[in-house]
Amino acid sequence: METVVGVGASSDSNSKEAGIEACRQAFEKVSSPELVIVFASSKLDQKEMLSGVREISKGVPLIGCSTAGEITSAGAAEGSVAVMAISSDVIDFTIGKGGDLKSGVREAGAQLVKNITDSAKDKTNCLLMLTDVLNGNGAEVVRGIQDVLGSDALIIGGAAGDDFMFKQTFNYYNGDISSSSVVGVGLSGDYGIGVGVRHGWVSIGAPMKATKSKDAVLKELDGKPAVSIYEDYFGKKAEELREEPLAKLAITYPLGMSVEGSDELLIRDPITVDAEGAITCAAEIPEGAEVRLMIGSKEEAIAAAKDAAQKALTQLAGKTPRAAIVFNCIARRKLFGRDAGDEIAAIREVLGKDVPLIGFYTYGEIAPFNESADKPFSRFHNETAVVAVIGD
Amino acid sequence: MSEEKKNSDAGLLKEMDRTAKLLVRRDLELRRVNEELDEKIKILEADEIRLHEMNEILEIRLRARTRQLTENINDLDRQVKERTQNIEDSKKALSDALKNVSKEKNLAEEEKEKTLSIIRNFSDGLLIFDVNDVLIGINPKAEEYLNVKAVDVEGIDAAQLSSVAELVSLFAIIGADMRDMYRKEFEIGKNFIMEVSVISTNYKQEQSGKFIILHDVTREKTVEKSKSEFVSIAAHQLRTPLTSIKWILTSLLDGDFGEMSAEQREYLQKTNSSNERMINLVDDLLNLSRIEEGRYIQFKDYVSLEELVEKNIENLQIKLNKKKLGLSFEKTENIPQVLADKEKINLVVQNLLENAANYSLGGGKVVVVLKEDKEKNEVIFQVRDSGIGIADDQKARIFTKFFRAKNAVQSETTGSGLGLFINKNIVEAHGGRIWFESEKDKGTTFWVIRNIWF
Numbered sequence: 019m020e021t022v023v024g025v026g027a028s029s030d031s032n033s034k035e036a037g038i039e040a041c042r043q044a045f046e047k048v049s050s051p052e053l054v055i056v057f058a059s060s061k062l063d064q065k066e067m068l069s070g071v072r073e074i075s076k077g078v079p080l081i082g083c084s085t086a087g088e089i090t091s092a093g094a095a096e097g098s099v100a101v102m103a104i105s106s107d108v109i110d111f112t113i114g115k116g117g118d119l120k121s122g123v124r125e126a127g128a129q130l131v132k133n134i135t136d137s138a139k140d141k142t143n144c145l146l147m148l149t150d151v152l153n154g155n156g157a158e159v160v161r162g163i164q165d166v167l168g169s170d171a172l173i174i175g176g177a178a179g180d181d182f183m184f185k186q187t188f189n190y191y192n193g194d195i196s197s198s199s200v201v202g203v204g205l206s207g208d209y210g211i212g213v214g215v216r217h218g219w220v221s222i223g224a225p226m227k228a229t230k231s232k233d234a235v236l237k238e239l240d241g242k243p244a245v246s247i248y249e250d251y252f253g254k255k256a257e258e259l260r261e262e263p264l265a266k267l268a269i270t271y272p273l274g275m276s277v278e279g280s281d282e283l284l285i286r287d288p289i290t291v292d293a294e295g296a297i298t299c300a301a302e303i304p305e306g307a308e309v310r311l312m313i314g315s316k317e318e319a320i321a322a323a324k325d326a327a328q329k330a331l332t333q334l335a336g337k338t339p340r341a342a343i344v345f346n347c348i349a350r351r352k353l354f355g356r357d358a359g360d361e362i363a364a365i366r367e368v369l370g371k372d373v374p375l376i377g378f379y380t381y382g383e384i385a386p387f388n389e390s391a392d393k394p395f396s397r398f399h400n401e402t403a404v405v406a407v408i409g410d
Numbered sequence: 411m412s413e414e415k416k417n418s419d420a421g422l423l424k425e426m427d428r429t430a431k432l433l434v435r436r437d438l439e440l441r442r443v444n445e446e447l448d449e450k451i452k453i454l455e456a457d458e459i460r461l462h463e464m465n466e467i468l469e470i471r472l473r474a475r476t477r478q479l480t481e482n483i484n485d486l487d488r489q490v491k492e493r494t495q496n497i498e499d500s501k502k503a504l505s506d507a508l509k510n511v512s513k514e515k516n517l518a519e520e521e522k523e524k525t526l527s528i529i530r531n532f533s534d535g536l537l538i539f540d541v542n543d544v545l546i547g548i549n550p551k552a553e554e555y556l557n558v559k560a561v562d563v564e565g566i567d568a569a570q571l572s573s574v575a576e577l578v579s580l581f582a583i584i585g586a587d588m589r590d591m592y593r594k595e596f597e598i599g600k601n602f603i604m605e606v607s608v609i610s611t612n613y614k615q616e617q618s619g620k621f622i623i624l625h626d627v628t629r630e631k632t633v634e635k636s637k638s639e640f641v642s643i644a645a646h647q648l649r650t651p652l653t654s655i656k657w658i659l660t661s662l663l664d665g666d667f668g669e670m671s672a673e674q675r676e677y678l679q680k681t682n683s684s685n686e687r688m689i690n691l692v693d694d695l696l697n698l699s700r701i702e703e704g705r706y707i708q709f710k711d712y713v714s715l716e717e718l719v720e721k722n723i724e725n726l727q728i729k730l731n732k733k734k735l736g737l738s739f740e741k742t743e744n745i746p747q748v749l750a751d752k753e754k755i756n757l758v759v760q761n762l763l764e765n766a767a768n769y770s771l772g773g774g775k776v777v778v779v780l781k782e783d784k785e786k787n788e789v790i791f792q793v794r795d796s797g798i799g800i801a802d803d804q805k806a807r808i809f810t811k812f813f814r815a816k817n818a819v820q821s822e823t824t825g826s827g828l829g830l831f832i833n834k835n836i837v838e839a840h841g842g843r844i845w846f847e848s849e850k851d852k853g854t855t856f857w858v859i860r861n862i863w864f
Contacts, residue, residue, distance in 0.1 A: 222433065223427045224423055224424075224426070224427040224430070251430070251434040251435070253435050267438075270441060271434065271437075271438070311430075313434060313437060352445075355444055356451060
């Protein structure tokens with residue numbers, strides 16, 4: 019067996035015990051792990067939790083982040099710790115970290131790649147990244163990475179969550195815990211990887227034009243303050259929409275914009291509304307883009323998730339899937355409510371129930387938009403399900 | 411595209427957008443309801459978990475309680491078994507005890523029989539009283555002595571018995587309250603003399619009854635009386651000639667019948683002192699017989715002990731000088747006179763002073779003390795010598811008739827052994843006490859104490 023993967027999870031209310039238990043479970047199947055991935059609820063005491071994990075994992079390279087919900091083979095969870103331990107003869111893992119997002123988002127992305135490639139033995143052919151969108155445009159981080167690695171580099175990952183609080187997220191790098199940062203792991207070697215990206219949201223209502231926009235701030239739609247789209251469709255006043263983060267209300271009604279090379283519209287999460295009615299999104303909406311209001315249904319979402327899993331599997335081109343990592347938007351959890359597990363079950367049904375699976379509910383996803391493994395073009399997504407499968 | 415079609419498309423689009431808005435609002439509403447429901451379900455689920463946990467806790471408690479109860483029942487069962495065993499043991503112990511009691515009872519019966527047999531066949535008369543002074547037993551000897559039948563007197567208390575004709579004389583001696591007494595003489599009929607003793611019996615420090623013992627001393631008394639009579643007659647018969655001899659010897663020694671040779675005088679002096687000793691001995695014997703006849707203390711008068719002691723010391727001076735003995739007389743002032751038989755008290759003082767001189771070694775010292783203890787109203791007469799002392803094994807008999815301590819016999823060949831016997835009789839007849847302390851070879855101190863108001 020060339021690649022061995024173990025997954026563990028714990029809902030122990032004692033943060034340290036949860037870390038210890040989850041990591042111990044993950045380590046049961048893997049005799050000498052080379053990489054540990056940790057996704058943990060922001061409700062847990064981060065320090066305690068990570069020290070618990072490290073008590074078992076010792077010096078094994080570790081990356082991870084806080085979440086808005088944890089995903090394992092068992093389904094979707096809240097307030098828990100999920101740990102994946104991997105050892106492989108064919109894959110080399112090199113962990114790395116970028117600088118503080120506040121002092122330069124794009125630079126932080128570039129720094130992450132350099133940090134990894136500097137110590138990697140071989141060419142990094144896939145980068146798994148975890149970033150913090152509360153402190154920096156996710157798309158900019160991706161561009162920073164692409165600046166170094168090339169626009170066709172395979173980049174996957176997610177933005178850390180904090181259980182729908184939108185206050186502070188955390189990244190883990192070995193024993194360190196940081197906010198406003200980006201961490202990642204570079205994969206090199208001869209292995210198979212497949213990435214499926216689908217959201218399943220459908221457009222509703224008449225298309226509008228982004229008449230005024232700068233980066234992630236959408237100022238006007240059809241010449242009116244951007245927030246009017248939600249006033250019109252929700253039948254609520256702008257004041258109501260400003261009372262709390264727009265994200266909380268509008269997360270299941272994101273904006274979609276058409277992008278070249280994809281049938282699906284690229285989703286943009288509205289996050290906040292300012293006094294002028296400008297909407298700050300999770301990533302940029304270029305001026306002139308056609309913008310639609312999107313609406314979701316469970317059936318569409320499940321179908322999309324299945325499709326994403328199937329696409330990932332297909333891209334493995336016959337190689338045996340060894341591990342699956344899912345970056346699933348928090349909006350989807352909101353859409354499913356109690357039935358969030360259905361989506362994970364649907365993915366597992368496609369991938370095969372034996373394939374160890376880990377993942378988390380994100381504040382943004384990173385994956386190739388064009389679903390081409392040969393010449394991928396990774397972008398920052400919102401509201402999307404990203405299914406990545408590693409095989410050998 | 412015609413204008414009309416355009417308008418129609420625009421209208422359709424507007425209509426669709428309106429519908430879309432409607433749908434979105436409905437969807438939003440639905441989502442909100444769903445979220446609320448989800449929240450409620452979450453709460454319910456949490457409740458369910460809590461209930462489940464509570465149920466588990468209750469079950470654990472129930473199990474624990476059941477176990478506790480089972481243990482309690484087992485414990486009770488064990489206790490019951492233990493109790494039963496205890497009762498069985500007690501029963502057995504009781505039965506054993508009963509067997510022992512019956513054995514003890516037989517033994518006691520046997521002992522009682524033995525005791526009764528001893529009492530019945532006892533050579534002395536015995537009357538046995540219980541704690542309420544009721545006569546519960548009289549032996550055949552007592553029946554014979556008192557001329558009563560057991561059946562007539564048993565079961566009757568002392569108070570009633572004292573008025574029974576045959577017993578009047580007995581109770582006259584012992585009193586109806588039957589105080590303890592020891593060997594008191596009691597004459598039932600002519601030439602029939604008893605010694606009666608009343609003895610309280612005690613059981614565990616409480617009085618449990620009384621015995622009256624009647625000992626027939628008729629024979630001894632008769633013999634003694636004859637002896638006393640003989641001694642008295644003999645003494646009287648001896649005293650008269652001895653006195654005659656004394657006067658003749660004195661006259662001779664005074665030269666009334668002419669001068670004698672030195673040799674004749676020496677013999678006559680020796681004869682005279684032997685005669686004096688003889689007179690003393692006969693006097694002692696006479697005193698003794700008087701004591702025993704009970705006619706000793708003649709009459710009482712106020713006597714100055716101080717004068718009496720001083721006179722006796724004067725008389726003793728020759729002897730003291732001869733033996734080179736020192737004597738000191740210590741006295742307190744104004745010692746009151748005491749009511750006494752002067753002649754007899756004089757005998758006591760004389761005897762104690764003579765003994766002190768006789769049994770002192772040459773060069774010793776005699777201390778005489780006469781003092782009054784005003785608190786106790788007593789007069790104390792004390793004679794201390796530094797003489798031969800009295801050995802411990804002889805002390806008990808020192809006041810008995812004809813007894814002389816071994817070392818006394820050795821140091822002073824003459825002496826009747828009657829002096830201290832007479833002293834004791836005289837002192838006690840006056841209601842006083844006499845005793846001594848002595849250490850062999852160190853000396854002896856005699857005390858005589860009597861109450862001045864006696």
